[in-house]
Amino acid sequence: MSSVILQGxxxxxxxxxxxxxxxxxxxxxxxxxxxxxxxxxxxxxFVLYALAWSLQEARAALRVSxxxxxxxxxLLSLASAVPGLLKGFPPFTGLWLFIGGGEGDKGIPISTxxxxxxxxxxxxxxxxxxxxxxxxxx
Amino acid sequence: xxxxxxxxxxxPIATGLFALGARxxxxxxRTISLLGCVGxxxxxxxxxxxxxxxxxxxxxxxxxxxPFGITLVADRLSAIMLLLAGLVGLAVAIFAQADVDxxxxxxxxxxxxxxxxxxxxxSFVTGDLFNLYVWFEVMLIASFALLILGGERAQLxxxxxxxxxxxxxxxxxxxxxxxxxGLTGTLNLAALHxxxxxxxxxxxxxxxxxxxxVAFGIKAALFxxxxxxxxxxxxxxxxxxxxxxGLLTKVGVYALIRTFTLIFPADFSFAHDLLLIAALLTxxxxxxxxxxxxxxxxxxxFHIISQIGFLxxxxxxxxPLALAGxxxxxxxxxxxxxxxxxxxxxARRMTGSFNLAEIGGLYRVSPVLAAVFFIAAFSLAGxxxxxxxxxxxxxxxxxxxxAAYWVAAIALITGALTLFSMSKIWSxxxxxxxxxxxxxxxxxxxVTERIQRMLPALLLVAITLGLGLFPQPLIQFxxxxxxxxxxxxxxxxxxxxSRGG
Amino acid sequence: MESALVxxxxxxxxxxxxxxxxxxxxxYLFGLILLSNAANLVIFVAGRLTxxxxxxxPKGQEAPLEPVANALPQAMILTAIVIxxxxxxxxxxxxxxxxxELGTIDSDHMRLAEPPPKSGEH
Numbered sequence: 001m002s003s004v005i006l007q008g009x010x011x012x013x014x015x016x017x018x019x020x021x022x023x024x025x026x027x028x029x030x031x032x033x034x035x036x037x038x039x040x041x042x043x044x045x046f047v048l049y050a051l052a053w054s055l056q057e058a059r060a061a062l063r064v065s066x067x068x069x070x071x072x073x074x075l076l077s078l079a080s081a082v083p084g085l086l087k088g089f090p091p092f093t094g095l096w097l098f099i100g101g102g103e104g105d106k107g108i109p110i111s112t113x114x115x116x117x118x119x120x121x122x123x124x125x126x127x128x129x130x131x132x133x134x135x136x137x138x
Numbered sequence: 139x140x141x142x143x144x145x146x147x148x149x150p151i152a153t154g155l156f157a158l159g160a161r162x163x164x165x166x167x168r169t170i171s172l173l174g175c176v177g178x179x180x181x182x183x184x185x186x187x188x189x190x191x192x193x194x195x196x197x198x199x200x201x202x203x204x205p206f207g208i209t210l211v212a213d214r215l216s217a218i219m220l221l222l223a224g225l226v227g228l229a230v231a232i233f234a235q236a237d238v239d240x241x242x243x244x245x246x247x248x249x250x251x252x253x254x255x256x257x258x259x260x261s262f263v264t265g266d267l268f269n270l271y272v273w274f275e276v277m278l279i280a281s282f283a284l285l286i287l288g289g290e291r292a293q294l295x296x297x298x299x300x301x302x303x304x305x306x307x308x309x310x311x312x313x314x315x316x317x318x319x320g321l322t323g324t325l326n327l328a329a330l331h332x333x334x335x336x337x338x339x340x341x342x343x344x345x346x347x348x349x350x351x352v353a354f355g356i357k358a359a360l361f362x363x364x365x366x367x368x369x370x371x372x373x374x375x376x377x378x379x380x381x382x383x384g385l386l387t388k389v390g391v392y393a394l395i396r397t398f399t400l401i402f403p404a405d406f407s408f409a410h411d412l413l414l415i416a417a418l419l420t421x422x423x424x425x426x427x428x429x430x431x432x433x434x435x436x437x438x439x440f441h442i443i444s445q446i447g448f449l450x451x452x453x454x455x456x457x458p459l460a461l462a463g464x465x466x467x468x469x470x471x472x473x474x475x476x477x478x479x480x481x482x483x484x485a486r487r488m489t490g491s492f493n494l495a496e497i498g499g500l501y502r503v504s505p506v507l508a509a510v511f512f513i514a515a516f517s518l519a520g521x522x523x524x525x526x527x528x529x530x531x532x533x534x535x536x537x538x539x540x541a542a543y544w545v546a547a548i549a550l551i552t553g554a555l556t557l558f559s560m561s562k563i564w565s566x567x568x569x570x571x572x573x574x575x576x577x578x579x580x581x582x583x584x585v586t587e588r589i590q591r592m593l594p595a596l597l598l599v600a601i602t603l604g605l606g607l608f609p610q611p612l613i614q615f616x617x618x619x620x621x622x623x624x625x626x627x628x629x630x631x632x633x634x635x636s637r638g639g
Numbered sequence: 640m641e642s643a644l645v646x647x648x649x650x651x652x653x654x655x656x657x658x659x660x661x662x663x664x665x666x667y668l669f670g671l672i673l674l675s676n677a678a679n680l681v682i683f684v685a686g687r688l689t690x691x692x693x694x695x696x697p698k699g700q701e702a703p704l705e706p707v708a709n710a711l712p713q714a715m716i717l718t719a720i721v722i723x724x725x726x727x728x729x730x731x732x733x734x735x736x737x738x739x740e741l742g743t744i745d746s747d748h749m750r751l752a753e754p755p756p757k758s759g760e761h
Contacts, residue, residue, distance in 0.1 A: 090140030296752035320685030
C-alpha cells in the first residue's frame with residue numbers, strides 16, 4: 001500500500017503512538033493502563049508502519065528480531081522476582097526504591113513491579129509483532 | 139520455601155527464554171536446554187525429598203497471604219508428579235538432541251520444549267484454580283508450537299484438530315472457574331475444600347462437575363472427548379510425541395484427581411459414576427482403536443487413551459487402594475510410555491518407517507533395543523514381575539474390594555488386548571525379517587547419537603524393572619499419598635494455617 | 640442487570656456454538672471468539688455487578704471507607720482476555736498457514752493426518 005497521505009501521516013502518528021504507549025506503561029501502576037495494553041499500543045505503531053511502508057521497513061525499524069525482543073522482555077519480568085530473593089522474601093514480592101524525595105514528597109518510586117511491567121511491555125510487543133510478521137505477507 | 143516451589147517453573151521459563159534467544163546457534167541452545175533439564179531434575183528431587191520428610195509444603199507468591207495471593211503447594215501427589223516431569227523432561231531432552239532436526243531447532247524447538255515443561259510443572263505445584271488455568275494455557279501454547287513446528291502438511295492438519303478441541307476445553311474450564319467463583323467467592327483450592335461443601339445448590343454442583351470433567355477430560359483424552367489425540371500425536375517429531383504422551387494427558391488426569399478429591403465433597407457419587415463410565419469406555423475404545431492400527435507410533439498413541447482410562451478408574455472407584463493404584467499406574471505408565479515412544483523413534487531411525495508392514499528385523503540387528511522394547515511393552519501389558527503388573531493388580535483388587543466384578547473384567551480384557559497390540563509390534567518390527575533387508579544396527583550410528591538415543595531408554599527401562607522387582611517402597615508411598623488425598627485436612631491446614639484445617 | 644447479562648451470554652454461546660459447528664475453519668474461529676468472550680462475561684457476572692467505586696484505599700486509611708467493586712473478577716477477566724488473545728491470534732496464524740499449505744480451510748477435506756481407509760492403504 002503506497003499512499004502518500006498514509007505515509008505522511010504515519011511519520012507523525014508512529015512517534016505519537018509510541019510516546020503514548022510509554023505514557024500508558026508508566027501510568028499503569030495506579031490508573032488504567034499497564035504493560036500489556038502499552039505493548040499492544042506500541043505494536044500497533046509498528047503494524048501501522050508496516051502497512052504504510054512495507055514489512056521489511058518495519059522489521060528494519062524494530063532493529064531487533066521480535067522473538068528476541070519477546071524473550072528479553074520475559075526475562076526482564078522474571079528478573080523482577082530476584083530482588084525478593086536477595087531480601088529473603090518469596091518470589092515476586094513487590095519492593096520499592098525511592099529516588100530523591102524530601103519533605104512530603106516520596107521521590108521517584110522505582111519498583112520491581114515497574115520492572116515487571118516493562119518486561120511485559122517488551123514481551124507483548126515482541127510476541128504480537130512476531131505473529132503479525134508471520135501472518136502478513138507482502 | 140517460596141523459591142524452592144517456584145523454581146520448577148521459573149527455571150524452565152528462564153532456560154527456555156535463553157534457548158529461544160540462542161536459537162540461531164543450535165549447539166548453544168541445546169546445551170542451555172540440557173543444562174536446564176538437569177537443573178530442573180535436581181530441583182524436583184530436592185522437593186520430593188523434602189515432601190517425604192516434612193509432608194505437604196506450601197508457599198505464597200509475592201508475599202500475599204492465602205487465600206488472596208497465589209499459593210504454591212506440594213503434597214505427595216504433586217511431588218511425585220514433579221519428579222516424573224523432571225525425569226521425562228531430562229530423558230526426552232537427551233533423546234531430542236539426536237532426534238530433532240536442525241531446522242526445527244532454529245525455529246525454536248528447545249525454547250518451546252522448556253516452556254512446555256514450565257507449564258506442566260506449574261500445573262503440578264499450583265494451589266489455585268485460576269492459576270491452574272494459566273499454567274494450562276502456557277502448556278497449551280507451547281504444545282501448539284511444538285506440534286506444528288516445521289510446518290509439514292500433516293503437522294498443520296493434525297495441529298488444527300488439536301488446537302480446535304483443546305481451545306474448547308480451556309473455555310469450559312474458564313466457565314467452570316467463573317461458576318466456582320460465583321458460588322464461593324474464592325478460587326484457592328484449599329479454601330474451596332470447605333467453601334464448596336457449604337454450597338446448598340446440588341444442581342449447581344452437578345453442572346460444575348460436568349464442566350470440569352469435560353474441561354479436564356478433553357485434556358486427559360477421556361472417552362468420548364479424545365478425538366484430537368489420534369489425529370495429532372503421530373505428526374510431530376518422535377521426541378515431541380514422547381513428551382506429550384508422558385506428560386500432557388497426565389496433567390489432565392492430575393487436575394481431575396486434584397479437583398475431585400480436594401474441592402468436591404467426598405460423597406459426590408454423581409461425579410464418580412460419570413467418571414467410572416467414562417473410564418471404562420476410555421479403556422475399551424482406546425485399546426480397540428490400537429488393535430485396528432498398523433503403525434508403530436499410532437498404536438502407541440491409541441494406547442495412551444486406554445491407559446488414561448486406568449488412571450481415571452482409580453479416581454472413580456474412590457477408595458484408598460484405588461487411588462494408590464492410580465498413582466502407581468501413573469508412575470509406571472509415564473515411564474514405560476515415554477520409553478516406548480523413544481524406542482519407536484529409534485526403530486524408525488534403524489528401519490526407515492513407522493509402518494509395521496515396511497519394517498522388521500530389529501531383533502537380529504540390535505538385540506539391546508529389542509530387549510528394552512520387550513521389557514517396556516510387556517510392562518505396559520501388565521506382565522509380572524514388571525511395574526505394570528503391580529499397577530493393574532492394585533486397581534483390579536480395588537475394584538474386587540468394592541464387588542465391582544465387571545470393572546475388574548473390563549480391566550483384564552483391556553490388558554489382554556494391550557498384550558495383543560504389543561505382540562503385534564514385537565512380531566512385526568522386531569521378529570520378522572526386514573522386507574527389503576535394510577535394517578541398520580545400532581553400531582552403525584555415531585557413538586554420540588547412540589548414547590543420546592539409548593541412554594534415556596536404558597535409564598527408563600531400569601526404572602520400570604526396578605519398580606517391578608521392588609515395588610514395596612512405591613506402593614507404600616502411593617498409599618500415603620492416597621490417604622492424604624482422601625483426607626485433605628493436612629493440605630488445608632498447611633495452606634491456610636489461620637483456619638486450623 | 641445480571642439477568643440481562645445472562646441472556647446476552649446465552650445468545651453469545653448459542654451463536655458461538657452454531658458457528659463452531661461449521662466445517663469452515665474461519666467460522667469455527669469466529670465461534671470460538673464469541674464463546675471465549677461469553678466465558679469472560681460469565682466470570683464478570685459471577686463477581687456480582689455493583690455500581691461501586693474502584694477498590695482504592697484513600698491516603699492515610701487502612702481499609703476502604705465505603706463498599707468497593709470486586710476487583711478480582713476483573714483481574715481474572717483481564718488475564719483470560721490476554722491469554723485468549725494470544726491463543727486466538729495463534730489459531731488465526733495456523734488457519735492462514737493451513738490455507739496456504741493445504742489450499743483449503745474446510746475441515747472435511749483435511750484428511751492428511753488421518754487418511755481415509757481406502758487411500759491410506761499402501
